Amino acid sequence: MINISEVIETNEMISKENLDVRTITLGISLLDCVSDDLSRLNENIYNKITTLAKDLVATGDYIGKSYGVPIVNKRISVTPVSIIGASACRKPGDFVTIAQTLDRAAKEVGVNFIGGYSALVSKAMTTAESLLIDSIPEALASTEKVCSSVNLGSTKTGINMDAVVRMGKVIKQTAVLTKDRDSIGCAKLVVFCNAPDDNPFMAGAFHGVTEGDCVINVGVSGPGVVLHALESVKGADFGTLCETIKKTAFKITRVGQLVALEASSRLGIPFGIVDLSLAPTPAVGDSIADILKSIGLEQPGAPGTTAALALLNDQVKKGGVMASSYVGGLSGAFIPVSEDQGMIDAANAGALSIEKLEAMTCVCSVGLDMIAVPGDTPDSSISGIIADEMAIGMVNAKTTAVRLIPVIGKTVGDTAEFGGLLGYAPIMPVNRFSCEDMMKRGGRIPAPIHSFKN
Amino acid sequence: MNKTVITVVGKDTVGIIAKVCTYLSENKINILDISQTIVQGYFTMMMIADYSAADKDFVTLAEELKATGNDIGVEIRMQKSEIFDNMHRI
Numbered sequence: 001m002i003n004i005s006e007v008i009e010t011n012e013m014i015s016k017e018n019l020d021v022r023t024i025t026l027g028i029s030l031l032d033c034v035s036d037d038l039s040r041l042n043e044n045i046y047n048k049i050t051t052l053a054k055d056l057v058a059t060g061d062y063i064g065k066s067y068g069v070p071i072v073n074k075r076i077s078v079t080p081v082s083i084i085g086a087s088a089c090r091k092p093g094d095f096v097t098i099a100q101t102l103d104r105a106a107k108e109v110g111v112n113f114i115g116g117y118s119a120l121v122s123k124a125m126t127t128a129e130s131l132l133i134d135s136i137p138e139a140l141a142s143t144e145k146v147c148s149s150v151n152l153g154s155t156k157t158g159i160n161m162d163a164v165v166r167m168g169k170v171i172k173q174t175a176v177l178t179k180d181r182d183s184i185g186c187a188k189l190v191v192f193c194n195a196p197d198d199n200p201f202m203a204g205a206f207h208g209v210t211e212g213d214c215v216i217n218v219g220v221s222g223p224g225v226v227l228h229a230l231e232s233v234k235g236a237d238f239g240t241l242c243e244t245i246k247k248t249a250f251k252i253t254r255v256g257q258l259v260a261l262e263a264s265s266r267l268g269i270p271f272g273i274v275d276l277s278l279a280p281t282p283a284v285g286d287s288i289a290d291i292l293k294s295i296g297l298e299q300p301g302a303p304g305t306t307a308a309l310a311l312l313n314d315q316v317k318k319g320g321v322m323a324s325s326y327v328g329g330l331s332g333a334f335i336p337v338s339e340d341q342g343m344i345d346a347a348n349a350g351a352l353s354i355e356k357l358e359a360m361t362c363v364c365s366v367g368l369d370m371i372a373v374p375g376d377t378p379d380s381s382i383s384g385i386i387a388d389e390m391a392i393g394m395v396n397a398k399t400t401a402v403r404l405i406p407v408i409g410k411t412v413g414d415t416a417e418f419g420g421l422l423g424y425a426p427i428m429p430v431n432r433f434s435c436e437d438m439m440k441r442g443g444r445i446p447a448p449i450h451s452f453k454n
Numbered sequence: 455m456n457k458t459v460i461t462v463v464g465k466d467t468v469g470i471i472a473k474v475c476t477y478l479s480e481n482k483i484n485i486l487d488i489s490q491t492i493v494q495g496y497f498t499m500m501m502i503a504d505y506s507a508a509d510k511d512f513v514t515l516a517e518e519l520k521a522t523g524n525d526i527g528v529e530i531r532m533q534k535s536e537i538f539d540n541m542h543r544i
Contacts, residue, residue: 002459002502002542004489004498006542007459007500010538011531065516066512254541255540
């Protein structure tokens with residue numbers, strides 16, 4: 001039988017160390033909504049989402065209350081809209097109507113984000129995918145809940161550089177259209193290399209075509225719990241450090257697994273995966289940066305940061321896979337700048353640069369995330385940063401992503417305010433040398449060879 | 455059997471256990487085990503109980519018990535026991 005100290009430990013994790021289930025994400029296939037009539041398509045999408053997800057929020061809240069653990073977000077991911085809209089959409093504006101339908105459906109069922117305004121163009125793009133990409137700035141500016149993602153490359157296909165160049169411009173246009181709110185549209189837009197089909201986290205969630213009709217995926221969190229556990233092993237060797245992180249990750253993930261199975265049975269929807277991620281929030285103590293400091297760094301960005309992060313990421317996975325039989329999504333430590341108070345402090349202190357963050361993404365999930373850059377950063381430089389990050393993902397056979405926010409009208413020294421879970425971010429400097437001629441070449445970068453690993 | 459873990463945390467005063475037990479018996483919740491300790495100066499009591507005979511919905515019970523705790527100045531949580539079993543047992 002459970003003893004009192006175990007009960008106290010769990011409840012302290014929840015009340016003092018911000019243990020929560022970060023998101024229950026309901027994946028919904030929209031393939032059976034397809035129609036060549038745009039208004040019919042929109043109607044089908046709205047009806048399917050509002051029918052399947054009508055109990056999602058209430059069920060999530062009920063489960064949270066019965067176990068006494070907060071379930072912070074309830075979200076929906078849908079089949080990439082570029083596929084769903086292909087037969088009905090003739091111009092970017094047609095796709096925007098689908099974004100608005102998704103937004104309406106999300107508000108109706110009370111979820112805080114809906115993902116899947118997406119295109120998968122890792123090799124090349126169809127006419128519909130091209131139209132969807134063109135529609136992204138308008139779609140994100142005219143909706144609140146819709147998140148968009150574009151997969152630009154993969155280890156098997158290489159990198160679609162035409163799409164990388166297009167996305168540099170799309171990110172900039174999105175920033176311009178939402179400039180009155182510190183270019184917040186870009187916080188809902190992410191580009192990927194090797195995007196997973198079952199990611200429950202935003203902004204990159206979509207319901208992959210390899211998935212079934214609907215699925216429950218759960219993202220766990222708990223940087224504060226790991227941090228607290230590490231405080232008890234200050235100065236101990238790496239073996240002890242790793243053991244502590246692993247045990248903690250196991251406990252956190254078991255809560256996610258429990259919630260996932262309960263949600264699946266209550267909603268009558270199959271359980272997909274648990275995403276083992278350490279996802280920070282702007283709340284003090286809920287920070288990946290603080291864990292890195294607790295490992296022994298003065299600030300994240302100091303020499304040793306990449307090694308510390310590699311260790312953390314690996315132990316989280318080792319502890320987590322033992323706790324859930326089905327692990328998927330992004331699974332690892334997230335290092336968004338604006339959503340992590342410790343990262344914000346490190347950037348303000350000058351300890352953290354985009355280049356160091358790029359190195360850190362080689363060993364963790366997911367990528368350059370929620371980084372505010374000057375509004376006058378050239379489109380080609382944004383594309384260049386994306387290309388670098390895609391190359392890391394392609395060569396290392398891992399998921400990488402970029403979510404940059406060029407904040408129009410602001411520059412280094414200023415701060416961008418996004419609010420809520422998205423937090424705030426100091427504007428970080430971008431290398432001022434140009435990559436324009438490289439971006440003008442066009443075409444794609446071939447897939448890498450996977451022998452002769454050096 | 456549907457097990458729940460009830461924890462009561464707060465300043466020790468007369469009648470805490472009586473209040474909680476009265477509520478539980480009125481709602482057909484059977485107490486299986488009680489233990490208590492002092493954590494950082496606070497009285498902490500844990501009960502393991504069976505709520506399978508209860509008529510009310512679990513979350514309603516949890517909320518009513520929480521309100522009972524607020525009346526006497528202690529924090530009462532009622533949670534399904536699976537969260538603890540899953541976290542602390544392989």
